[in-house]
Amino acid sequence: MDLLLLEKTLLALFLAVVVAITISKLRGKRFKLPPGPIPVPVFGNWLQVGDDLNHRNLTDLAKKFGDIFLLRMGQRNLVVVSSPELAKEVLHTQGVEFGSRTRNVVFDIFTGKGQDMVFTVYGEHWRKMRRIMTVPFFTNKVVQQYRFGWEAEAASVVEDVKKNPEASTTGIVIRRRLQLMMYNNMFRIMFDRRFESEDDPLFLKLKALNGERSRLAQSFDYNYGDFIPILRPFLRGYLKICKDIKERRLQLFKEYFVDERKKLSSTKATDHEGLKCAIDHILDAQQKGEINEDNVLYIVENINVAAIETTLWSIEWGIAELVNHPEIQKKLRHELDTMLGRGVQITEPETYKLPYLQAVVKETLRLRMAIPLLVPHMNLHDAKLGGFDIPAESKILVNAWWLANNPANWKDPEVFRPERFLEEESKVEANGNDFRYLPFGVGRRSCPGIILALPILGITLGRLVQNFELLPPPGQAKIDTAEKGGQFSLHILKHSNIIAKPRVF
Numbered sequence: 020m021d022l023l024l025l026e027k028t029l030l031a032l033f034l035a036v037v038v039a040i041t042i043s044k045l046r047g048k049r050f051k052l053p054p055g056p057i058p059v060p061v062f063g064n065w066l067q068v069g070d071d072l073n074h075r076n077l078t079d080l081a082k083k084f085g086d087i088f089l090l091r092m093g094q095r096n097l098v099v100v101s102s103p104e105l106a107k108e109v110l111h112t113q114g115v116e117f118g119s120r121t122r123n124v125v126f127d128i129f130t131g132k133g134q135d136m137v138f139t140v141y142g143e144h145w146r147k148m149r150r151i152m153t154v155p156f157f158t159n160k161v162v163q164q165y166r167f168g169w170e171a172e173a174a175s176v177v178e179d180v181k182k183n184p185e186a187s188t189t190g191i192v193i194r195r196r197l198q199l200m201m202y203n204n205m206f207r208i209m210f211d212r213r214f215e216s217e218d219d220p221l222f223l224k225l226k227a228l229n230g231e232r233s234r235l236a237q238s239f240d241y242n243y244g245d246f247i248p249i250l251r252p253f254l255r256g257y258l259k260i261c262k263d264i265k266e267r268r269l270q271l272f273k274e275y276f277v278d279e280r281k282k283l284s285s286t287k288a289t290d291h292e293g294l295k296c297a298i299d300h301i302l303d304a305q306q307k308g309e310i311n312e313d314n315v316l317y318i319v320e321n322i323n324v325a326a327i328e329t330t331l332w333s334i335e336w337g338i339a340e341l342v343n344h345p346e347i348q349k350k351l352r353h354e355l356d357t358m359l360g361r362g363v364q365i366t367e368p369e370t371y372k373l374p375y376l377q378a379v380v381k382e383t384l385r386l387r388m389a390i391p392l393l394v395p396h397m398n399l400h401d402a403k404l405g406g407f408d409i410p411a412e413s414k415i416l417v418n419a420w421w422l423a424n425n426p427a428n429w430k431d432p433e434v435f436r437p438e439r440f441l442e443e444e445s446k447v448e449a450n451g452n453d454f455r456y457l458p459f460g461v462g463r464r465s466c467p468g469i470i471l472a473l474p475i476l477g478i479t480l481g482r483l484v485q486n487f488e489l490l491p492p493p494g495q496a497k498i499d500t501a502e503k504g505g506q507f508s509l510h511i512l513k514h515s516n517i518i519a520k521p522r523v524f
Contacts (some may be wrong), residue, residue: 063091235506
């Protein structure tokens with residue numbers, strides 16, 4: 020069987036070379052394409068640039084080829100945009116033309132070929148899913164309904180850290196406790212449920228499956244089979260693992276959460292106004308025939324990945340920067356003590372009244388952007404961008420990290436300096452009012468989770484700095500902030516021990 024597979028692959032490779040050369044000649048006459056490295060038949064630029072298309076590697080290519088460049092990755096066109104002006108074109112001015120999402124073999128598995136909201140193509144299904152998800156998840160009413168729960172979860176983190184004797188001596192990996200907090204924050208909204216401890220068997224199972232899903236989807240290891248279909252047979256084992264993880268996750272969502280909520284709802288009468296949590300709204304839409312059961316499960320899948328993990332990464336980055344910059348941590352603590360009073364715990368409404376806290380959050384999202392390339396965009400039809408022709412179904416990456424870290428646009432961008440958002444960049448907000456700074460994107464396909472992420476970040480970082488002096492472990496001047504980049508993620512590579520010395524009020 021292996022010999023037969025090899026023969027078929029070689030034959031397909033030969034035919035693909037012929038087809039690729041023919042198409043290349045035809046397209047060369049038709050299109051004025053963006054600059055980029057010279058591709059070779061079949062493989063395109065894959066042999067030159069490899070699988071690891073992280074934000075820093077793409078930044079290096081932008082310095083060589085310009086603010087817009089094209090990579091031919093096998094059969095796929097990948098267009099990378101690296102200037103605020105072109106980002107505005109993609110996300111705003113031509114937001115409809117570039118408003119779709121690309122497909123790949125792994126995300127097709129995890130999203131049921133676009134049955135979710137985040138990764139579906141632009142059109143009626145996306146509009147319907149966005150509308151159905153907005154009311155129960157992404158409004159000020161939701162923030163006001165659940166902020167007390169977020170504050171309670173942050174208080175619980177503080178108490179648990181204080182009770183842990185290692186926290187103030189050798190240090191702890193505080194991320195583990197914060198991960199439980201983030202799951203509880205979102206599962207309160209979704210299901211009116213929470214997990215009591217890090218040892219909860221259901222939490223451990225859920226965390227493991229979600230973690231494996233993120234690892235498989237964010238890896239660059241499958242790019243070759245996605246870019247070059249004739250190599251896809253070599254991905255069979257990888258895709259089989261993806262399918263198994265997807266099925267186990269969706270079954271867990273259905274059995275332990277969605278069906279449980281259905282049973283609970285059937286035992287008591289509720290009208291539309293009395294719906295208690297997000298899944299009630301989602302199930303109501305299903306009963307009306309607007310969506311099916313698979314759509315319900317893929318909405319849960321989106322929230323488990325997009326809302327929980329990205330916010331957790333940002334919290335962890337914020338803590339790391341505060342540990343490594345004690346003078347900034349001290350300045351933030353002084354603001355909290357002065358504005359609120361020593362020991363008076365910060366609440367959601369107060370996060371917006373604390374300029375330096377807001378600046379710390381903004382600076383964290385600038386330097387350590389959780390989604391540095393945003394979620395990829397796609398044009399369904401031939402389009403123009405920056406004076407170049409963009410063939411239909413090209414994958415468009417906006418290098419938002421470079422927009423926010425380009426020294427041509429920012430003063431000392433490599434330095435963690437919250438003061439910039441109180442001084443020369445005081446008018447810049449995280450909502451996309453300046454195309455140099457797009458931590459949540461902007462336009463039709465922007466991240467609606469901004470309305471939840473910003474207050475949760477403010478509450479969490481505020482409570483930790485109020486209650487603890489955060490330090491590196493013994494013998495270390497700083498903690499390691501090496502990055503781990505993924506398909507479109509940026510999180511800290513090593514989850515370091517951190518000393519949390521309780522303050523006495």
